[in-house]
Amino acid sequence: MTACHAENNIPTVGPAQAARGRAMHWLRVERYWEGEFPDVRLKFRPVMCQQCDAAPCEPVCPTYASHHTAEGLNAQVYNRCIGTRYCANACPYNVRFFDFFNPAWPKPLDMQLNPDVSVREVGVMEKCTFCVQRISAAQIDAKAEKRELKDGDVKTACAQACPAKALVFGDLNDPESEVARLSRSPRGSKLLEDLGTLPKVTYLARQGDA
Amino acid sequence: MERRDFIKLTAVTGTTAALTACGNPEHQLIRFVPDDDIVPGIAEWKPSVCPLCRAGCGLTVRVLDADFETTRKGQAGVVAVKAAKKLEGQPAHPVNHGGLCVRGQAAIQLTYHPDRITTPLKRTGPRGSGEFAPIAWDAAIAELVSQLDRLTDRASLACIARPRRSRRLELVAEFLSRFGAPAPIGFETFDDEVLRRANSTMFGRDQLPTFDLARAELVVSFGADFLGTWNSPVSQNAGFGEMRGRRSRGKLVQIESRMSLSGGSADEWIPVNPGTEGVLALGLAHVVSSKSAKPAAALAEYTPAAVEKITGVRAARIERLGGELAERRPAVAMIGGPALAHTNGLFHALAVNTLNVALGAVQQPGGLFFTPELPSLRAGSGALTRPSAALKNLSAQALVLVDDVNPVFGSPRAWHVAEALAKIPFIVSFGSFIDDTSVNADLLLPDHSFLESWTDSLPESGSLELVANAAPPVMRPLHDTRSTPDVLIEVGGKLKTPVALPWKTYDEMLKASFDKLGANAWDGVEKQGGFWSAAPESRITLHESPRIPNPESQIPNFDGDASAYPLHFLPYASQAFNDGSVAHLPWLQELPDPLTSAMWCSWVEINPQTAAAKKIAEGDIVEISSTQGSIRLPAFVSPGIAPNIVAVPVGQGHGVFTQFASGRGANPIAILAPMAEAETGALAWAATRVKIERVGDANRSLILFAGEMRENPHENETR
Amino acid sequence: MSEGLPPTMTEDLLRPLLRTSWRFYLLVAFLGSIVAMGLGTWAYQMYRGFGMTGINNPVYWAFYITNFVFWIGISHAGTLISAILRLVNAGWRRPVTRCAEVITAFALMIGAMFPIIHLGRPWLFFWLMPYPNQRMIWPNFRSPLVWDFFAISTYLSGSLLFLFLPMIPDFALIRDRSTGLRRKIYGLLALGWRGTTKQWHRLESAMQIMAIAIIPVAVSVHTIVSFDFSMAPVPMWHSTMFGPYFVAGAIFSGIAGLIIAMATLRKFLHLEAYLHPVHFQNLGKLLLMMSLLWGYFVFAERLTTWYGNDVAEMNVFYVTQRGSFAPLYWTMVVVNFVIPVIVLSLKKTRTIAGCVIASCGVCVGMWLERFLIVVPSLSHKFLPYSWGHYRPRPVELLITVSTFAAMALLYVLFAKFVPIIAIWELKAGEHPSPALSPVAAHEHALGETHA
């Protein structure tokens, strides 16, 4: 999660705002208890923007700030956003976050900011982009080298950092890619599948639990 | 402030301001010519080493240009510098294999922290007032030299440092020994000394073990939060990830009385009476050996029934688990954290080692290993002064050097470290921040951040290969700071009777020692931030299998009698702050705790039954009192903890520690009783009993990311 | 109509225009200061950042949207009601229509402000409008918010026209009675009205057309407002009955608003002679009917939800039914249903006072209803981990209060410059059959005698 903050210039809002429920975490790890002591079990579920194919956030945005790209990404165009926050209401996963104030990085913390990613200002919506800056950088490099993008060229910050390699990122359109393979696994399931949002993120159940 | 007011004004006056105010921020200040040739917008990747914990993960750092506001010749301006932007795991590194934990990710904020000490400081106000005045380096060093010269008894110089296996500490130790002072005091709240002792007695290895989780079928962990904070978390996570990814999915059994992150990921979670882990381990060993050809007679007393009486784990369950251990191989057991922090911690450690031997897990695939050691690099830093004794009679010292440790925060109030410091004539701190300890210093000589200076460390575990980390600076120093080793070398040279260290600079020392490792070792340092190779594996010989005491004799002592203090008290290393040394990083402050989702605060975990009995609801303020004092914290009611225990994360409760951590939450270490592990004298931080009382209603001091979450909403309703 | 009109009618109704007491200035100053405060607050909110509100994640809509729906609802009083009454040619409508239509116009203006106030970047609101631009970017016509924009602007222009048409003869009347600048201004507004038969015919037919046209618009407007919610996959929002539910609610609150307005006017402008108890009784009956209808809708919504027993929806259901929102919920039920039904169904309590009490209750209740639609659902969406809570902050409260002041202010000013009761309509009503030409002739003559 910190990797995500570092990569995507996500501001820390501070205790006062956090207490108001305004902390921003594009990626969160949901925790659910099962059972009572002593037979308790924990379930962790990382939730980020599911980049739905039928994303409820897209049609409701009056200005196309939230729209679907040809590659199937669920884009958030900050400069087009006027802050109706309708998309966040429509999103069943609550993964869209609103900038309630201008972010502040007490100097020299601002020196860490990633120049490849916009610093969002007050009044716009933001969310997980699947590290689109990394994707486009990789595409530009691939083009410069006159080759196609290949599996593993792009890693999101979270997938790269995760020590247990619990997150796998890749191109679903490429049936050979590892994600494509894993997403076909019988252990795979989607989050809130029954809402028909066609999320692109696949969750693999524990071996044996499937 | 004035600027803000001005802006408010302009904002109010609106369009008139549009004509007057100059819009373009980037031209407000003059630009200095940059020192190095900047290629704007093009990233470089440079190796480095994560400084935060013993694991010593390798890093690659993304370096890009950034503007830095500074002053030159008294003139304020900006200058373009090469600045670290992002830390990634070093893919080739044998410890972390490209992964990096959350604390490691946040480490970059150490460099850019707004409250870093930017220049040497000299105390002006009374001790602890935090009133300091800037002072030039030459003057500062002269001051330190004169203080050292003034010492009549050279043994009255003490240095408190982190017990890290590194050339850096080696250099400090060398300085001290040549000066005639005792070896540095290695202080760390969660040092696993007990386990090291156990390993050296049984396996002749004074280091923490490395587990081959990737190939393990069954892992039994006794209180070791090996996925969260214990030992070498990233490498263990990597191994665990593989173990779980396999077609034949390995099984994890976590034995602890408060569910840790590892417990959360376990297939089976077994709560056990605190301080009886060893008994359970031997009980399991008993079952295993009884299934083998020749049962071990020494374990005869550890029948499941007998063990159940002590540990509270059902005999049937012990039978079953023992059976699984006997069948599912490779199986391995590990112990760490609270299990070792009892008055009989060594017994537990030895017991688990015995179990490992019984499982035949030692140096077998999927078993227990030791990272090959580099004796050439390891002299000295082994010979540290044990903290517990040394810190208690610290007040005898005349001059104390504090090398980026915070014993005032990290040790029980009962050790009276703060009082001791108050008595000491002169204190020098090398840390980069003013914390509870360095606020008492007379002289602050800020070190570079790890990205600005040479850095090295020797991972004692986490790798099956031989590893030595060292890396050159990633960027130029932002502030007027100096590398502590170099300062020591310089000071040594300036003394009346000089302490001549064999090296002119720290990096020269590193080069010297790495050249010993082989021709290409130094290229490794510059290219990948260290040297590693598959070393000839030294066979582990079983030195002596320890005498097995009878179970009843192994009941640990606790401070505070059970009637007055009914609950066990468990301070645990928090996911965000570990031992609290990184509590000043905003990213980590705002990181929701994986189990509670709490941010910017600390809390006390209480079992629902216990809470109900005391009429405590989530968020209510609870007073936790031990014989040593009391702290007040908001309650977090959690099913993942035994009813006879309350747990508090370590990390918050700093008195002074930057704008982000000062006066936030409470510090559980403070109220610990000065209990010590019988054999090693290490602090038994899980051996304190407490009582809790509800003292106030919820006051929003418990900040949860999942604030309104209800586990099973309206359970009494339909459905 | 049974009651005869006093001979001094014209004078009575024009008095507020011609004479101004210090009370008027005091009132305007008071209301004006509150409105100013509201605007100041909004500016402050814009400058300091939207975080000054109590909005948070996941409750991204709250007070402002509640107010938006509420005011749009109120706006359904006038135009819709008066249009219907005109079409059915209910004689008793005559003194009522104008003060009703005015409510529509102003409530719409205020309501339409809220979507802008609640924007994160209000200065870009014009991106909701389709205007040609070099980037070739248009609003997203799939978005209910864009539908809102069109619906509301249509309804606003429509009802302004509908309000203006019947004012023309009265403007002419004032023009003929006044001198100097005032004469010029009203002359302009009167659009050269001479009261010829042709003009009377034109006026009548124009109003017939408008009356017919405005009804579907009015219905569609609140349906579309309801779509803002029902189009989003949010528990308890995503419902097919939201359209009619909202329209009914709108008319319900609209009538309540109208009754309050009329009672106030009657009291302060001494119009006892023109607004008779019978008007209130009739409107009271309407209100009673709507109250029953509303009750039916709530029952239907609740029952289906409970019966369907969908996990996510049940969480919202219970949190309103027994959880933290229960007090508000039950208050709403009492003031929206229990009180009105009791008060208005008994003949002896269906007095002016009774109607006003009931109406005040309904206004509060309907505001709560909207609040209870918006907030509980948003704070209890599908993933319990991200459930939230909401508490309003000063900015929201101040802005909300100031809009009520704004409504009052606009109404006062209107009543100051335009006869709040259509004089010519009353006169027309005097005649046994509202046949046009004689009235016109009479009106015309009257115009001339004063010319």
Added chain:
Amino acid sequence: MARRAVAVLACALAVSLVWACASELSPDSSSVFTPAHRTFGAAARHFFNVHPAAQQPIQFPHKIHLAKEAQCTDCHETVERGPVAGIPSVKTCMICHSQIATDRPLIKEVTSYSEKGIEIPWQRVYGFTHEAHVRFNHAPHIRAKVDCAACHGNLATMTVAERAVDHTMGFCVNCHRQNKAPNDCLTCHF
């Protein structure tokens, strides 16, 4: 009675003021108006697309340098490799002007800057504000053989660079359309 009016007015205003002061300052409200604009004024001007003409400290003669066969890329070195072309450092100037034309008054100025160790405070002529959220990368455009002049005008005819081309979104979009370049929002805005 009029007194009451005044009183009421005063109360209303007092209430709003008191509250405005009482309401806590948000801990993270930054000291600039927005990340993009230091002041409300700047914001307003940007909103109405008013660009003040840059006042350069030294009348840098592009045309002379280009006439002397200097290439754009000689000074704007990184344009082919990276996202930014880069306003050249005074170091770059001194590469040549430590020998060439050292006696000219303007060059003397340049030299004095470099001696003081201060960059010449060039004013930016082109470029986007934060709020535009534009991620422009020069290198791919150069690779695609887009002529510098296409976006920066013909510098061979200018002394100091002037805003010859208005970099509106329409300008970018049209060019992308004509050249079949990707036209999705995410191409530039992320």
